[in-house]
Amino acid sequence: MTHFYTPNKLKMLALTFLLLLLLGQQASFAAPKNVSVKPEPTWIKKLPARTQTSINPNNVNGGFHYLLLNTQFEVARQEVYYHNVYKFTTEEGVQSYSELRLNFDPNHEQLQLHKVLVWRNGKAIDKLNLSKVKVLQREQGMDRGIYDESLTAVLVLEDVRVGDILEYACTIKGGNPVFGGKFFNAFNLQGYDPMDEMLVHIVAPQHRKINYKLHLTKKKPSITTADGNTTYTWHLKDLPATVVDDETPSWYDPYPGVYVSEFKSWQEVVAWALPLYEGYGKPGKALQAKIDSIKCTYGSDEKRLEEALRFVQDEVRYLGYEAGIGGFKPRAPSEVYASRFGDCKDKALLLCTMLRQMGITAYPALVNSTYQKQIENQLPSPYAFNHCIVQVQLLGGQTYWYDATISKQRGDFKNIYLPNYGKALVLAPTTKALATVTSPAADFPHVSAQEIYHIKAIDKPVMLEVRTEYSGSEADYQRSNFATTSLQDIEKSYLNFYANQYPDIEKAADIAFEDWEANNTFTVIEKYTIDNFWAAQADNAEVVEAWFTPQVLQGYIRQPKTSKRTMPLALSYPLHVEQKITVLLPEAWPIANEQKAIEDDAFFFQKTVSYGTTGTELTLHYTYQSHQDFVEAAGTAKYLSNQKELLNELSYGLTYNQTLASSGTDSQFSWGVLLLAVLLLAGFSFGAYRLYFWDPSPVPGYSLLDKQSIGGWLILPMIGLALTPLRIVVSLFTDDFFNKAVWTALLDASSGAYSPAMAGVLGMELVVNIAFIVLSALLFILAVKQRTSVPKLMVAYYAFNLVFILLDVALVSLLNVPLGNSGETAGEVARAVIGAAIWIPYFTLSTRVKATFVVQLQPVLPEEEYIPAPSGEEEQVHA
Known part of the structure; x- marks a missing residue:
């Protein structure tokens, strides 16, 4: 239905929109009650103002560097005090860092400003003016479907110049009630750039044991007890820069630091989390009807599991309200079902509820999607996790893992793709330790590409047929991509992929695809024509050449920018790609059969060149399979050497001497x-x-x-x-x-x-x-x-x-x-x-x-042999 608006209605709409905009601006910029100016807390460890530095400006990035990073925690009061000092060294630094941006959660935190000073020529200029503080609700996670209601207090500083030193101090008071006052945190003891001074100070009641664990450092805290409190202090000076290599694995934390936590064990974290996921009672009528429908339609637990998973993945969109306790406590499954949206924990609990109502054992499981391999190296705490998946136990004792936030997944229950989450904390009453998350093994390639080049004559256009089959996670991605992108844009993208090697390539037929959901394979079919396929050699115009490269496979091989490394190099894993290039030649060719294999600790590569049975068929078969998701720094040289050898083997050329044509x-x-x-x-x-x-x-x-x-x-x-x-x-x-x-x-x-x-x-x-x-x-x-x-x-x-x-x-x-x-x-x-x-x-x-065959050229007759007499003579017999 099409709506037509009269001019008066359009004017009213415009006025309404303007009014709402003005109200929104007032709501965004009015300073709330939980931002105030107050004196510094009395419990802090005070440091003298630092305005002198020994750091060379040429050794820092971003146009500024820290003279002091001072962070202090008062555990009982749930207060965090910040006192930072940094110097502007370039105009770019002034441009980017001359406004303070302080984030806090208004649901349970208050921001107290203590001082904002600009030091110039040894004199302090007071810049703290509460009336100039603007508070914005920026919702930085909105693009990812996350709304946390956090606020950002912004103070734009006037008249800031290169060489000035900015000093500010503030306290964030309050803590998320979901943690019941438990203390845990993590902090770095070294930054990307050099630093003059750093202080981390923790004040806790003497009866509350604060555990700590060092990461990439041997700097232990000084621990003192007085007035019923225990303090843990790291006071460091003249800190060097941390040299960070690029392309490190996502789970690798290169910065020396410390984990602190009051939780004594993972079992204690489970005891904290379980009540958040319980107490919702039976499902509502609408949700129960959906559960009953699946249970009646499908006769086996496996099929019911697949259908429930697909419903939660595809029909409940990803969106989360993470404000306050909502960042850790899931919403009621019936509410999630009715609204058809939820975040990871909402969708995980909904799936668990549906499965349990069908008699299938299922539990939410906390994981970390970024620092998968660091969880077991951290101290137990809720902050070790940022994602929630589901563990399912079927009859026979088989355990399977599923991520309810990944959409468009297909295949049977045994082979549904799961990222490599490493370790998980299963929210079950019997859990005492982390569990290993096992992903389904795939023996077949994730990507299998077949290209056929039809070369009918050297001076004719070449027909190229491409058939690429994706499986596992690659099939899930392609299925989603084709569902959200127009075929016109996909065709353009695919055409330009090959145009990088063949500029004169043109589409010969519309792109097509086949989706085999039962075995989770997605196949893309392409056809092209290529003019000017052959090019004359630079040093011999009589000889033309054509090159073939497995571009699909090549696109999956990451070439690092940093070769001399002190940190591990990230690799794509798991990855199994095969590409077969068939060249149908117009005549027989002097082609040598060959095979090349490269074995590395991190990957296996094989190239096979074979001359086909027809005498005019060339086949290039490439296989690449990764063995691990990273290479240790010490093994980088060997890996890069093998990778270079691999890259040299990718391209294959044919030459043709045109004088043979005559x-x-x-x-x-x-x-x-x-x-x-x-x-x-x-x-x-x-x-x-x-x-x-x-x-x-x-x-x-x-x-x-x-x-x-x-x-x-x-x-x-x-x-x-x-x-x-x-x-x-x-x-x-x-x-x-x-x-x-x-x-x-x-x-x-x-x-x-x-x-x-x-x-x-x-x-x-x-x-x-x-x-x-x-x-x-x-x-x-x-x-x-x-x-x-x-x-x-x-x-x-x-x-x-x-x-x-x-x-x-x-x-x-x-x-x-x-x-x-x-x-x-x-x-x-x-x-x-x-x-x-x-x-x-x-x-x-x-x-x-x-x-x-008894005839001799010159026969030798035995004496007893009968010889006929000449004509007219009597026969004679020799005795």
């Missing part, structure tokens, strides 16, 4: 090779002539009297012998043995097809083929004459044919020379093996062979 012309005929062939033919013919006179005796028991004509199975080898010379002659010309351009390309070092080994193989094949022409012709003549030498020569013929083909293939493999059409090569090997297996025994054992 290989059929007379000017390309190699008369030199023809002359060599004629000389070889003459030489082998002379050898055949000599062999013609080899005249062995017939097999004993067989003679001319028993001679049979050529027939039966002997017809087949006779046909083969007759056709062999013709077949070989045709192949010598069609396979470019007499192509001058081919020999030039193979023997010219400047050619892209340069391969002396290939030239050697061609030369050997030329010699043997001519030998076979002569030998097969000789054998055919001898067979027609039924000469006694035929059986043994045929055995040698088939044996030599088999041995030559096997040696040829072995030599090619040894020299790493491509086989050309490997399908035809396999066929030749098979024919040679079968031929030898059939005809060698046949010519050795066959009675017909023995009775057929």
